[in-house]
Amino acid sequence: MTGSGILQGLAETAKNFVGSFTHPAENLATIEYPEQRQKLAENTRQFPFLVFDGTDPEAGLRCVACQICEKECPPQCIYIIKSKAKKPDFVGKPQFFPAVFDIDLSVCMSCQICVEVCPFDAIKMDQDFELATSDRFQGLLFHKDRLAKPNSHFQKIHPTEAGETDTRRAADLEKAQAAAAKAAAAAAASAKPVATPANSPEAKNPPPASPAAGTPPM
Amino acid sequence: MSPLSACLVLSCLLFACGLGAVLIRRNAIVVLIGIELMLNAANLNFVAFWRYGPNPEALTGLMFALFALAIAAAEAAVGLALIIAVYRRHRSSDVDAADELRG
Amino acid sequence: MSVLFVLLAGLTLGAAWAAVTLRNLVHAALCLIGSLAGLGLIYIQLDAEFLGLAQILVYVGAVAILIVFAVMLVRGTEPLVGRLSTSPWLGGAITVLLAALLLWAVSKSPRLRAPTPPAPTVTVKAIGQQLTRDYVVPLQGIGLLLTAATLGAALIALPRRGSNPPSTPP
């Protein structure tokens, strides 16, 4: 019958139309941004950010300004100036730290190469995309203060990766402390046969053997 | 200047416009427009005489105009079909172009 | 001679004059539509309501589109080249002569002095009854004629099977 196709079509759309009122949850597929938000996949990545331990972004900053990421970055959008002074890192070994660390987000293409090459887990990819700004020049050039975010943020957005990083860092810390303790004991043993007073100065600040910083898993 | 004579003057002038177009203009479409005008001028006469005539109840003028309307529409259709056929043959809608029959 | 009639007559005449004198064919066709619509309104003003509206429906609705389609198919939209006509004076003289003759006849005829009769009441039922009683044969004739005209027009305008496709003008 010629008209039957039309009637079936009309019935189908009528079902949709009525369904959208009776039980909107199943029928209406729209997520009304910005009130409702879509749950982002775990390894979604937008732009990099610097991770710092503890609460003080200056002291706890993991970045040691080794500038590998600056060299590796394909669009060259990272700009680092190494500071002269040093500060102890998480195992207590004095390291340099970046005086200036800029990333031009308008150039960055979110390729995550900087995260892969960073030996110190200092830079990770953030999931924040609401960065619209009216200032075309300085608006998207983020400086160190704006890039630094606590490790807790990193754990919130990338839980699995953060977990692995933390366990690895904890293992390194113990290895370094064990090495330091062993070195202290060795120093104490070698100092004891000569004279007991010699071991007091080394024991206080034993030169920590530089920890073989495990290269982060590729 | 009774309304009847006003209508007649108007239809004369319309008829003159139509005739002028037919005689003067070279383009076939304008000739057809002229013919349409002439037909409608005649129609106007019929309606004017029916309206101001002795017994309008007879409706003769009106009926004549109605039939003339239908015929004019049919004539326009056939006329335009002829123009398109002539155009396809002579590649131009100029009335003077179709003159093969001239001796 | 009401003001409305003069206005409508002016509109119709002006549009008719424009329809025949304009060089651009599409404008001419549209002016023809204007004049025919004006004529329809004059019919309504002459209490021939049914005829006036039928005129608008037939002409403004259908015949105008017919003429405009013909203008398109005959590629009349290119600006006309050359003079409007080869022998304007002869045609013009005949037209003016005829118009003068008609106008003289109109002004002389005795009937025009008669008083204007009251407006007749035209009911569509009366028209219908006339059509189906006194004018049955012409009605069937018109039906036949219109069918023949439509078929004829279609056949003439259709390209012959196998005739060469319309080549572009030289």
Add this chain to the structure above:
Amino acid sequence: MNTLDQLPETLKDHVVGVFPAGLQPWISALLAIGALCAIFPALFALTTVLERKILGRIQNRPGPNRVGPAGFLQFAADGIKSLTKEDIVPRNADRLLHFLAPLVVVIPPLLAFSVLPIGRNLVALDLPETGLLFFFAVGASVEVGVFMAGWSGGNKYSLLGAMRALAQLISYELPLILSALTVVMLTGSLSLVAMVEKQSAVQVAGLHAWNLFTPWGVVGFLIFLTAAAAEANRSPFDLPEAESEIIAGYFTEYSGFKFALFFLGEYLGLFAVCGLGITLFLGGWLPPFTWLNWIPSWLWFFGKLGALIFFFIWLRGTLPRLRMDQLMQFAWTFLLPLTLINAFVAGLWHFTADWNVLFRWALSAGLLAAAYVALSRPFARAFPRRTYRFAP
């Protein structure tokens, strides 16, 4: 009941009464024009929003709900947007025609509204002799506007769109007029008010004798709706402004306010044709049952108008667009013959008035069903149902 029903009429009489006698006919005409020019464009504004919301709901999305309460100020946003947009006129356009075309497309539907009986004696222009003829004469002049729009833009695509639109308008005008003539044949007069009067006869169980409740009425109404959809360039017949094929059809070269005027003209055309359909087949302002006439008559008219508009929007959400050849073949080989047969069956219905209702219905409905099947077979063979490898 009567006060609310005649409210617009009494209101107008009060206002007209204030003016001196000489001016009164002019004032009452002005009021009627003002009312029509206010109600229907307002209905247009409401319909644009309703259309987008209903289409959204059909496609499982909520539709516009940002501007105003639940999105019902969206028409103001669209209006302001189209008013502030730059009005570009192409260089080799024919300026005068380019300017006149939207007017010639918008004014006729407004004229057509004056003839429609909106309420119990609420008709702006009561033409006792030629109401329907006035409606079609005015409706036919939209085609001139469509051509002017298509040609004046100087753009080949818009001219092509205008040609398509004209072919469609003309070939669907025939079934529209003939199915309306079927009703005229049985009402005996061209006046729309008389048509509604005739449908107010009470048959059985207080049911008003709408023309829809007869076999030829149902088929006539369906044909009328199909032709009305084509006449208003709606849903399956919106080929002339098919964005996918020829950009925006005959109003490609328009922007800003003129484009909004075309949009307005199209919707007003739809309301006019729907209004006529209601007057012819759905008993104008008559309630279906006599005990329902405590609801004012003009509310019935606008209620039915809303129902028809919903139906057209629903149709738009369902059916894909017809190809040009399907469109033309459907009009000439299916719709027109069916309309003629329907006119014949209506005549039969009239002359079998004294038969038993059952026989009468069986005869007419049987004839129409046979005609429908006979006519749809060649059409279905010409356009066979497409079979897809993976879709059902």
